Amino acid sequence: MNGVSVGLSLHSEPRGNITATIVWFAITTGATGIDKKCSKQVETLLRQGRKYGLGACIATQRIAYLNTNALQQLHTYFVGTLPRPYDRQLVSNTFMIDQGILEKTLEFAPGEWLLSSYIATGIENVPIFIKADNAEKEIEKHLNQTTK
Numbered sequence: 001m002n003g004v005s006v007g008l009s010l011h012s013e014p015r016g017n018i019t020a021t022i023v024w025f026a027i028t029t030g031a032t033g034i035d036k037k038c039s040k041q042v043e044t045l046l047r048q049g050r051k052y053g054l055g056a057c058i059a060t061q062r063i064a065y066l067n068t069n070a071l072q073q074l075h076t077y078f079v080g081t082l083p084r085p086y087d088r089q090l091v092s093n094t095f096m097i098d099q100g101i102l103e104k105t106l107e108f109a110p111g112e113w114l115l116s117s118y119i120a121t122g123i124e125n126v127p128i129f130i131k132a133d134n135a136e137k138e139i140e141k142h143l144n145q146t147t148k
Contacts, residue, residue: 039067046073063087068094076117079127081108096125110134 046056050073058074060066064086071094079102082088088102095116105114111134114127121128 039070043067043070043073046070064090071095075119077115077127079105079114079116080112081105097127101127 045054049056056074058066058071063071063082064084068090077095079091079097082091082102082105088099088105091097092099092102097114097116101114111132113130113132115121115130116125116127118124
């Protein structure tokens with residue numbers, strides 16, 4: 001698909017006297033010219049959104065296509081398999097993770113990740129290995145119970 005499609009979903013949950021609003025953007029890119037404008041807007045949201053309680057999650061299979069200034073606004077990173085050398089180099093430079101550690105991602109099985117988060121781990125620029133079990137069965141079970 002060429003162009004940028006942005007989906008917006010708002011969901012509010014009352015939490016005491018505060019209402020938490022979740023905004024979900026799904027952005028697919030492919031057209032020239034539009035990418036740069038969209039990238040700048042996402043960067044602005046990430047830079048200024050924290051002041052207003054906005055958190056962000058970015059998921060991609062081609063990190064090389066993303067704005068590194070925007071990526072530097074994120075504080076927790078999950079890094080999966082990085083088969084392309086350029087992607088490993090970009091992650092190394094952007095997040096200051098040793099290139100040798102990123103080479104190990106080539107050996108990852110499904111559900112294996114590097115987690116880098118100073119806030120969560122107290123370790124700066126040193127990712128830790130984690131394995132996430134497949135939770136699809138538990139999610140399916142929960143959904144079946146709540147829809148009865």
